[in-house]
Amino acid sequence: MRDNLGKRHISALRPPLPVGDRRGIALIMVLWVLAVLMVIVLSFSYMTRTESLAAISFKDGVEKKFLAEAGIEKAAMEIIYRRMHPNVQTNTEGVETWRVDGTPYTVNAGGGHYTVSVTDEAGKININTLTDASGILVKNLLMNGGVEETEADTIVDSILDWKDPDDLVRLNGAESDYYMSLPNPYKAKNANFDTLEELLLVKGMTPEILYGNGKKKGIIDFLTVNSNSSQVSLSAAPKEVLMAIPGMTAEAADSIIAARETSGDPAAMQAAMQGMSFGQFANFGSMGSVFTIESAGYKGEEKGGYAIKATIVIQPDNTFTYKYYKSPS
DSSP states (O other): OHHHHHHHHHHHHSOOOOHHHHHHHHHHHHHHHHHHHHHHHHHHHHHHHHHHHHHHHHHHHHHHHHHHHHHHHHHHHHHHHHHHOTTOOSEETTEEOOOSEEEEEEEEETTEEEEEEEEEGGGSEEGGGOOTTTHHHHHHHHHHTTOOHHHHHHHHHHHHHHHSSSOOOOTTOOOHHHHHTSSSOOOOOOSOOSSGGGGGGSTTOOHHHHHBOSSSBOGGGGEESSOOOSSEETTTOOHHHHTTSTTOOHHHHHHHHHHHHHOOOHHHHHHHTTTOOOGGGEEOOOOOSEEEEEEEEEETTOSOOEEEEEEEEEOTTSOEEEEEEESOO
16 A cells, blocks of 8 residues: 555656647657558559559560461461462562571561561581581581681581491591590480580580671571481572582572572572582472471560571471470570
8 A cells, every 4th residue: 555655656746748749749650650651552552563564564475475476377378388389489469479598577467566587498408417528518607607617627527426326536526535524424426416406515516606696697597407308409598508508609699599589490590500500519409398487576666576486397288297396486
């Protein structure tokens, strides 16, 4: 009881807070509550904006993908049409027949557009049919791209050693003994290449040579493992491949390309060459059956697109199957 009297006595001695002080504390508390609410509102607004932009970006990405896929289907249709009508001129009544030498075409569709190119694999250098004689094709391709001759010889001989069944080493090549001495050892395949990317395992090959850089193209676009021919088809080869053929001059390559642009008839192209022949390295053959299609879809004026790369095989009944499909590429 004495303690309670003491507490009451102390409370009686403590003066109450002035009214102004009590109002100041209340104001500070209100300001803190408002600050917390503002942070919550701003956070919610930021999250909503982020999710909205993500949804728009996803929508645009899907639309670009569908545009790129439309390009693949359009290109396949053009290839089949050209095979079914081999004698149709490049331009008939304003309707252009697509070429298969990598020429890009742009088609507007659904508020966007797609850019697509078709390359006949017969117009590329087949590394699986490469021999000591035809290895000059790859050597010239490398040297025309700025690779030194000694380095080009190493790459060509190493490609041949990689795919041949024996362990004999060519003058500038490499077999399993070399590859097993590397920090991450592996053996030579001694079999055909399954993909062009396998070339990175070959002595002398670098990503810059294979894929190129911002200043020059890589050689991967001019090589193939899908063509059944050991020769290059002049009807479809890009200029870089034409210039790799022994005896080819810039004038002759331009004549071939000009003849292709005006007429798809191999006889007309051969006539334009005035009897020039490139022996075992090339022919004026008709279209092949394996094609690589590169398609990219774009929305409006956007520079960034969605790219797809596919390799298709045309069947005898004029249907096609996919041999390779990369989305996005």
